[in-house]
Amino acid sequence: MSNLILLFLCLFLGFFLRKTKLFPQNGHLALNAFVINISLSALSLYFIPKIILNFQVVFPVMVPWLNIVLAFLFFSFLGKKMKWPKTLIGALILCAGFGNTSFVGIPVIQSLYGESGLKTVMLVDQPGSFVALSTLGIIFANFYSGGKSSFSDILKKILKFPPFIAFSVAVFLNLLNIEVPLVIDDVFAKLGATTVPLALVSVGSQLKWQKLDRDAKPLFWGLLFKLILFPAVIFVLYFFIFNQRGQIIEIAFLESAMAPMITAAIIASTHRLEPKLCNLMVGIGIPLSLLTLAFWHIVLKTSGLLVI
Numbered sequence: 001m002s003n004l005i006l007l008f009l010c011l012f013l014g015f016f017l018r019k020t021k022l023f024p025q026n027g028h029l030a031l032n033a034f035v036i037n038i039s040l041s042a043l044s045l046y047f048i049p050k051i052i053l054n055f056q057v058v059f060p061v062m063v064p065w066l067n068i069v070l071a072f073l074f075f076s077f078l079g080k081k082m083k084w085p086k087t088l089i090g091a092l093i094l095c096a097g098f099g100n101t102s103f104v105g106i107p108v109i110q111s112l113y114g115e116s117g118l119k120t121v122m123l124v125d126q127p128g129s130f131v132a133l134s135t136l137g138i139i140f141a142n143f144y145s146g147g148k149s150s151f152s153d154i155l156k157k158i159l160k161f162p163p164f165i166a167f168s169v170a171v172f173l174n175l176l177n178i179e180v181p182l183v184i185d186d187v188f189a190k191l192g193a194t195t196v197p198l199a200l201v202s203v204g205s206q207l208k209w210q211k212l213d214r215d216a217k218p219l220f221w222g223l224l225f226k227l228i229l230f231p232a233v234i235f236v237l238y239f240f241i242f243n244q245r246g247q248i249i250e251i252a253f254l255e256s257a258m259a260p261m262i263t264a265a266i267i268a269s270t271h272r273l274e275p276k277l278c279n280l281m282v283g284i285g286i287p288l289s290l291l292t293l294a295f296w297h298i299v300l301k302t303s304g305l306l307v308i
Contacts, residue, residue, distance in 0.1 A: 007107045010197050014204020023205055031202040032262075035195055040102060041166035042191035044126055047119040048170030049180060059238060060120050060252035064098065064128035066237075067230055067256065068136050071097030074225055088218055090144020091274035095265050095281040096226040097140075098133055099258035101125045103199040104286060108258070108293060109251055110196060118192075120251040126167040133264055134158045145271035206262065207283050215277045222260070222281050227292040231257035235296075239305055250300060257296045259289035 017023035051057065071093050079089035099105070102125045109117040138154055158164055173180065180188070234256040238244050260281045269275040300306040 006196065007111060007200060010107075010200030011204040011207070014201040015207055016204075017201070018205040028202040028205045031198050031205075035103070035199050035202065036263075037162040039192055039195035039198065040125070040163045042188045043106075043118060043195060044122055044163060044166045044170045045173075045180070046185060046188035046192050047122050048126075048167065049173040049178070051119050051123070051174060053174065056244065056246065056248045057123055059242075059244060059249055060123040060255065061128045063124055063234060063252050063256045064101065064132045065136075066234070067099060068093070068097035068132050068140075070230060070233065071225065072136075072140065074229075075221075078221060082217075084218065086144050087273045088277065090140060090271075091268050091277050091281075092218055092222045092225075093140050093144070094137060094268040094273065095260045095278055095285075096222045096230075098129060098137065098261035098264035099226070099255060100203075100261045100286065100289075101129045101255050101258055102195070103203050103262060104289065105255050105258050107196045107200055108290075109254065112254070112297070113247065113251060117247070117251055120248050121255065122167075124252060124255045126163060129261065130161070130163060131158065133261070133267070134161070137264060137267060141267050141271040141273065145273055203262065203286060207286065215274075215280055218274075218277060219280050219284065222277075223285055223288065226260055226281075226285065227257060227289055231292075231296055235299070239303075245305065250306065253300070254293065254296060257289070257293055259285040 014023070014028075017027075075089050075092045075096070078084075079086075079092070101121065105121055105124070106118060109121050134157055135154060138157075172178075231253065234253050238249050238253055262282055265278040265282045269278045297306075
């Protein structure tokens with residue numbers, strides 16, 4: 001219960017601080033930078049060395065990759081049918097193709113599964129969401145905006161990104177079974193603990209509602225795909241076709257139902273892919289996802305698949 005209170009309180013505080021102008025303009029950028037570069041790196045170094053590597057870890061890692069590939073196929077087809085412009089199709093692919101697996105995912109999963117659930121979140125977020133966004137995400141953003149970005153440029157960005165470096169070190173420690181000294185491990189835990197409150201305050205400060213007008217139909221399809229259709233595909237694929245069970249699979253499934261990723265929306269906007277639609281996808285998608293996530297959690301319970 002305390003985690004749920006923290007979730008809603010921090011969202012409200014971010015919204016309140018922006019509305020009352022107690023929060024500096026674009027102050028969320030500083031919070032985002034700290035969370036992405038420091039907090040998430042610390043979480044990787046704290047949790048990844050402790051993960052028992054087995055076949056099931058593939059499933060959370062694959063969620064973001066399946067998300068962006070299916071979004072590309074779905075909106076490419078739908079866009080042609082609807083005769084949408086190229087920029088609109090690109091915006092929907094990016095915004096509906098990546099989930100908010102860390103900023104929203106971490107507090108939600110922590111409230112449901114406790115600290116142990118964050119190990120799986122790191123698998124979804126680092127080799128999943130981040131690498132997929134840094135590769136396929138950038139490629140799609142460039143293609144639909146008419147820009148160009150070389151393979152070497154993309155590779156340099158990945159290799160220089162602090163969370164990726166931290167994740168690589170953490171995997172190295174895990175594979176070699178190297179135990180991190182307790183003092184250092186405690187530092188990683190305390191730095192990682194800043195992720196949830198700072199991320200939620202940042203998200204709350206960015207929540208904005210705008211008039212829909214011509215964006216109503218693409219917004220509907222974008223949120224329908226991200227919050228309902230894609231999780232439904234993962235639900236059937238993981239639980240029934242692959243016949244998988246357990247906490248890792250449950251968390252992977254719930255992560256598939258997260259709201260659109262803020263970073264993906266920012267990348268789409270900076271590439272001039274319908275910035276207003278991107279803001280609407282995030283601004284409406286995040287609060288709406290709290291309801292749809294509750295729905296999917298009820299589906300897990302009533303279907304007898306939930307192990308917690």
